[in-house]
Amino acid sequence: SQQGEEDPQALSIQEGENATMNCSYKTSINNLQWYRQNSGRGLVHLILIRSNEREKHSGRLRVTLDTSKKSSSLLITASRAADTASYFCATDSNTGNQFYFGTGTSLTVIP
Amino acid sequence: EPEVTQTPSHQVTQMGQEVILRCVPISNHLYFYWYRQILGQKVEFLVSFYNNEISEKSEIFDDQFSVERPDGSNFTLKIRSTKLEDSAMYFCASSGRRSTDTQYFGPGTRLTVL
Numbered sequence: 485s486q487q488g489e490e491d492p493q494a495l496s497i498q499e500g501e502n503a504t505m506n507c508s509y510k511t512s513i514n515n516l517q518w519y520r521q522n523s524g525r526g527l528v529h530l531i532l533i534r535s536n537e538r539e540k541h542s543g544r545l546r547v548t549l550d551t552s553k554k555s556s557s558l559l560i561t562a563s564r565a566a567d568t569a570s571y572f573c574a575t576d577s578n579t580g581n582q583f584y585f586g587t588g589t590s591l592t593v594i595p
Numbered sequence: 596e597p598e599v600t601q602t603p604s605h606q607v608t609q610m611g612q613e614v615i616l617r618c619v620p621i622s623n624h625l626y627f628y629w630y631r632q633i634l635g636q637k638v639e640f641l642v643s644f645y646n647n648e649i650s651e652k653s654e655i656f657d658d659q660f661s662v663e664r665p666d667g668s669n670f671t672l673k674i675r676s677t678k679l680e681d682s683a684m685y686f687c688a689s690s691g692r693r694s695t696d697t698q699y700f701g702p703g704t705r706l707t708v709l
Contacts, residue, residue, distance in 0.1 A: 514695045526686060526702040527638065534695075572638065576695060581651035582628070583698060585638040 489586045490573055496592040503560045505589040507573030508553075514576050516549060517583070518558050521570045530558070530571075565595040597621045599701035601687050607707045608677055616672045616704045618687030627670045628688040628698060629662065631655070638686065644670065677708045 490507050497503050507516070515534045519527040533540045533549045533556065540547045546559040560567055570590050574583040600619045608614050620627050629641040642652040644662055661673045670689075674681055684703040690696040 517697065519700070527688075527700040529697055529699060532697045574638075574698075577651070579651060581626075581643040581645075582640040582653070584640065585630075587637045 490571070490589045492589060493587065494590045494592070496594065497563055499563060499565055499593055499595050501563055503563050503567070503591055503593070505558045505571050505591070507556045507558070507586060509556075509573075509575045509584075510554065513551075516556050516576075517574045518545075518547060518556075519572045519574060519585075521572065521588070522568075523570075527572070560591075563591075563593045565593050567591060567593050599687055599689055599699050601685075601701035601704050603704060604702065605705045605707070607709065610679055610708055611676050614674050614677055614706060616674075616685050616687075616706070618670045618672070618701055619668055620670055620687065620689030621691075621699060622668070624689035624691050624699075626650075626690040626693075626696070626698075627662075627664070628690075629672045630686045630688065630700075631683040632686065632703075633680075633683045641672070641685075674706075677706075679708050682706055682708045 513535055515532055517532045518530040520530055521527050531542050531545055531547050533547050535551055544561045549556045570588040572585050572588045574585045576583050602617045627644040630638050632638045640653050642656045642662055643650045659675045663671050684705050686703045687701045688698040690698045
C-alpha cells in the first residue's frame with residue numbers, strides 16, 4: 485500500500501508554539517500534498533511538494549520532503565487557536581491518478 | 596477564487612435506493628475525482644476521471660458505483676443500490692492540466708443510509 489501515515493496521531497500545543505507533523509509513505513511518488521480538515525468539513529489544500537523538491541514554504545507553513553527516507557514533515561510556526569484541525573498528507577500513485585491519504589494528525593492549539 | 600462545489604450538502608436515503616451526488620469542478624480543470632470518508636476514518640480514493648472515461652478506480656468502486664460528466668460542467672457519482680455501509684462523506688476533487696497537479700476538494704456531501 486502506498487498510504488501515507490502521519491505521526492503523531494494527536495498533538496496538543498499552546499498558542500504561539502510550533503507544531504510539527506510527520507508523514508511516511510512506502511513507494512515512489514511524483515508529489516506529496518498536505519491538507520487540512522476542520523471537524524466535519526471539507527479538505528483544504530495547504531501545500532504541494534514535488535519529488536524533486538526538498539523544502540517549501542507558504543506563510544507560516546514549512547514542508548520538507550526526504551525521498552530517501554520516504555518521509556515528509558509539516559511545520560506550522562507560531563500556531564494559533566484557528567490552526568486546530570486535522571492535517572493529512574496525501575501521496576500520489578505511480579500513475580498520478582489517485583491519491584492516498586493517511587489517517588491524519590489531530591492538532592489542538594490551546595489559546 | 597474558483598472552487599469545487601457539491602450538492603446536496605446532506606442526503607438521507609433508504610437502503611436499496613439510488614442516489615446521485617453532484618459536483619461542479621473548477622471550470623478549466625481536466626481531472627476529476629471522488630473520495631469518501633467514513634466517520635472517523637481516513638479519506639479513501641474511489642475513482643479518477645479524465646477525457647470522459649475512468650482512468651483509475653479503487654476496490655471500493657464496485658459495480659454499484661458509476662460516474663458521469665453529463666454536460667461538460669457537472670461530474671456525478673451514482674450509487675445504484677445503497678447499503679448501510681455507504682454512509683460517509685463523499686468528496687469531489689478536480690485538478691488542472693496534469694494528474695499530478697494539486698487536487699482541490701469540494702466541501703463534501705454527507706450521505707446517510709437508513
